[in-house]
Amino acid sequence: MSVRSRYESRIARKSVSYYDLVSLLLPVIVVGGFAVSLLTAVPKTIGTMLTGFASSLVVGDAVFKRPPIGRSE
DSSP: OOOOOOTOTTTTTTTTOOOHHHHHHHHHHHEEEHHHHHHHHHHHHHHHHHHHHOOOOOOOOIIIOOOOTTTTO
């Protein structure tokens, strides 16, 4: 009798959810904004402001437009 554990590795079979992409996108935005402010003539304060604005758009979309309510596995 074989019982499958809920915690088995299913990396190859499971698709990536929207919230996984949001979790990956936020650090990319922050590092990208910092890199742009270092490599160009954009001041760090402007780079930080734009990074915060872009991050708030991503989080706002994830929380308010596509809320994770009722999505359980």
